[in-house]
Amino acid sequence: MSRPRWSERLAVAQASRARSDALRRRRVVERVEGVHVVVDGQPLINFCSNDYLGLAGSLDAVSALQEAAAWHGVGSGASALVSGHHVLHxxxxxxxxxxxxxxxxxxFPSGYTANLAVLQALLDGGDLCVQDKLNHACLLDGARLAGAELKRYPHRDFGxxxxxxxxxxxxxxVLATDSVFSMDGDVAPLRELALAATGEHALFVVDEAHxxxxxxxxGRGACAAANLSARDVPALVAPLGKAFGGQGALVFGGTSLIEHLLQxxxxxVFSTAGAPALAAAMSANLEAVRSQGWRRAKLASLVARFRRGALRHGLPVLESNTPIQPLVLGGNSRALAVARVLEQQGFWVAPIRPPTVPDGKARLRITLTAAHTEIEVDALVDVLASCLEDIDTGA
Ligand SMILES: Cc1ncc(COP(=O)(O)O)c(C=O)c1O
Known part of the structure; x- marks a missing residue:
């Protein structure tokens, strides 16, 4: 038997992705003005970003970042335990x-590494990590990295x-869950899960990315909305690439847990600390998250408006009251076709296909933000309705 050739192996994998319409392509964003973007030369309204509060372009954050970069440079220079932990962090x-x-x-410099880090640092081989089937990949990968026994329960089934x-x-x-599920937009039964964890002396870890x-x-998140405190959720992960409009993540915990993670x-331990200028920008956006409740109110009203319109047209939206409004379309080719027509009409909604979602559940993951207008939301609903009708009747 001879050793397999890498060129052959890569070609086979790529051909298999192409056959099932699963090949993904990066698009080049050339300009951004809120939700108005130019992508590969074409002006589009972005309905697939996670900048839920419209803070990615916040002028306060931009000037905080510029000023901090002037003093601290563009990078931290080292891992946090060597010399990369700056006053801005x-x-x-x-x-x-x-x-x-x-x-x-x-x-942390990213939500992925924060979740990975929490589970790797807490768990050892022979420990147990119980997780929702639809948890984000980084929680699953964290349990695997730790070598723990990973058991996954049916979606939202606290029993x-x-x-x-x-x-x-x-x-x-450890019992770990997303608070809002990234591809379905629904919310975990956080109170029941917290009770189960407490009753079983398990540590409850919640990823509050969405x-x-x-x-x-x-804006303290779904756990706070469910009246859960630091005592109920001893480890809470808050990635900053979504509503905070930036990058990185915060892990919240008691002193002993945080010191354990640090060590x-x-x-x-083995990664360069995030850019201090970005931490300054995230401080500015924390102030906005905290004090600008109007952004959440506007977002909630746009979500309700989108759902009323979608249900009136009989669009197959999932049960979700969050800014994540998925339209499950089934096969990859159907999702691709609808996304293509939307784009021709000026709307950008990236099709989400396996392995991000299960086979046969390809979808358009529509996301609403406080930077959209009612007119834009209504226009999207109208285009979706006519496009699905055309595709289904073969017009
Ligand atoms: C639920 C969830 N957790 C964690 C992450 C990873 O966060 P980051 O993008 O900051 O690495 C994401 C998405 O990116 C996510 O959707």
Whole structure:
């Protein structure tokens, strides 16, 4: 037997993706003015960004970033434990912990690495990690990296979560869930899961990527909206690439948990700290998240308007009251075809296909933001309705 050739292996994988309409292509964004973008030369209205509050272009954040870059440069220069932890990171962590009601916060360069780090640092081989089937890839990967026993319960089934925790009563256990599910837009039964975790002495970890900023008092997220405190959710991860309009993530926890992460989370210890200028921009946007409730109110009203229109036209939207409004279309080719027609009409909604969603559940993941207008939302609904009708009647 001879060793397989890499060129052949890559060609076979690529051909298989092409056969199933699963090849993905990066688009080049040339200009951004809020939701108005120019993509590969074409002006489009963006309905697939996670900039839920419209803060990515906030003038306060941009000037905070510019000023901080003038003093601190564009990079941190080292990992946080060597010399990369700057005063701007320290200030942001303090402000954020106070806002969220936790003892401490730890700033990571991305949400993916923050979730990976929390699970890798907490769990060892032989421990148990119980997770929702639809959790984000980084939580699943974190449990795998730790070498823990990963058990996944059916989506939002807190009884299933409890049974899985009880199946290994001797093992140290973590129960981990997304608060708002990234591809379906629905919300986890957070109170019931917190009770199950407490009753089973498991540590409850919640990824608030799509909840923070959007839900709860002062935008503190879905856990805060469900009246859960730091005691109920000992580890809360808040990625900043969505409602905060930037990049990075905060992990909130008690002092002992954060100190443990600092010492032992490999993605933290062995990676360059995030740019201090970005931490300054995120401080500015934290102030906006906290004090500009009108952004959440406008977003909620646009979500309600979109749903009324979609349901009036019989569009197959999932049950979701968050800014994530998925339209499940089934096969990859159908999702691609609808996205193409939308684009011809000036709307950008990227089709989401496996492996991001299960086979046969390709979809348009429509996202609404506070930067859209009612006219734009109504226009999207009208175009979607006529486009689905045309595709289904073969017109
Ligand atoms: C639920 C969820 N968690 C974590 C992440 C990763 O965060 P980041 O993009 O900051 O790496 C994402 C998406 O990107 C997400 O949707």
């Amino acid at each position: 320290a200030r942001f962590e303090r402000e954020a912990a106070e806002w969220m009601g936790y003892e401490r916060a730890l700033y 299933g979560a409890l049974r899985q925790l009880q199946s290994m009563p001797e093992a140290a256990a 909840g923070v900023g959007v839900m709860g008092p002062e 032992s989370a490999r993605p933290y």
